Amino acid sequence: MTFAIAPMSAEHIPESAALLDRWYARTRRRPFAGVGTSGSTASSAGYDSEERLAKLLAEPGAEAVVARGSRAKAAGYLVAGPSGDLGDDRPDDHGGPRAALVAHGGHAPAPGIETEALRELYAAVSERLVARGRTVHHVELPADDAVAMAWFRLGFGLEAVRGVIPVKGSGRQPRGVEGLSIRRAGPADLAPVGRMAAESSAYRRKAAMFQPQPEEVLARQRVRYADALGDPACGAWLAMRRGEEAGMVVVTPARPGPFTPQDTAELAEAYVEPTARGEGVSRVLLATAQAWAFGHGYRQLTASWPTASPLAAGHWPTLGFTPVTYRLCRVIDTTGGYSH
Structure with missing residues (x-):
């Protein structure tokens, strides 16, 4: 399957947020405490998918692309930025200025083509990251083994788990x-x-x-x-x-x-x-x-x-x-x- 890869901008946020919401619905997990007025999954603090994507795109140094498949149908998106705080307060050699992070909400592939879509999206984004010296790449995602396997096939390993x-x-x-x-x-x-x-x-x-x-x-x-x-x-x-x-x-x-x-x-x-x-x-x-x-x-x-x-x-x-x-x-x- 071939994809058309293009830079992601604000105009892509609504359809990308819809992909994100459908993904979380498929996992049968509600990652946020409530539902926003727009229908997208949201936290009790009023957080929703579109707001999250806008924030990720606005981060300095963010690299973002979208993929379209046959008939120009949205196939996925990927946003990577500086690693920031990974949340464990225990520094190791995977952080610092060499690191980049695909944070929660920073990617969503269409169902059934996770491996193919993420392969093309990551190829485009990783080339830019490595050219800028960011050679340590982190990804955060729900505990979804199907999407995790698509990342494993790109050379990633499971580093940490959060449970409740x-x-x-x-x-x-x-x-x-x-x-x-x-x-x-x-x-x-x-x-x-x-x-x-x-x-x-x-x-x-x-x-x-x-x-x-x-x-x-x-x-x-x-x-x-x-x-x-x-x-x-x-x-x-x-x-x-x-x-x-x-x-x-x-x-x-x-x-x-x-x-x-x-x-x-x-x-x-x-x-x-x-x-x-x-x-x-x-x-x-x-x-x-x-x-x-x-x-x-x-x-x-x-x-x-x-x-x-x-x-x-x-x-x-x-x-x-x-x-x-x-x-x-x-x-x-x-x-x-x-x-x-």
Whole structure:
């Protein structure tokens, strides 16, 4: 199938927004909390697809194209811009001025031709990105395996998953762990909370993640939750056993986004000491955090994790977190030269 590729402009926004809305409807997921007056899927803050596309197109350095198939029918669009904040606050070698991001809402292929359309769209956009020195490409999308597979065929890998779990007011609680007690953490507990947050970051240096975590990053992790520990809108707990810390969890209000309704809390940090793993400590901490979240008006809890983590990748889905978004990445090696 052949496509006509053209630069994307404001005049393409309505039909592109329609493609985006139809895609999300096909996934049977509503990424926003409500429906806008125009009929497009929108957040409770009044966000809709057309507004999102206009914002992406207006970003400095944005590269955007549309594709048309037979009879000039819209086949898809793609908008890539600077990577900005990827949302995990843990720098690695995939960010910085070399990076570009196809953010949520930044692409939508027509159904049935995802692979073919994205191949042509990405070829056009990536050529411009690489020519400008942007050789690390990220893509955000709903947890849609059909569209993700089209990206995989272009050389991308699954880098991170975001999941959600409902928060309930009551229900079966996990069995207790022998000798374990849970207490609320406050400002005076910054040292143990910070130590475990730094340990969590340091773990990302290992296989199979291999994400650089410089010492200055670990130093920031040790004080990262200083404000949260004193904020009544946040919650933090320490698991104690025989007078020693066995684990901790920190919950904060979730940052607003296209897949984050307003009544969502963020599982910002969770850690269990290696000597206490496999005993159910994290289940008890999660149940404690969920009970607090429900009492503060939250109805779901969200968390993200690197897919290469031997600990996190299997653990959070096992606890009930359902994937809602993917983040993909492709690093282009230009050491051997390339043409553009």
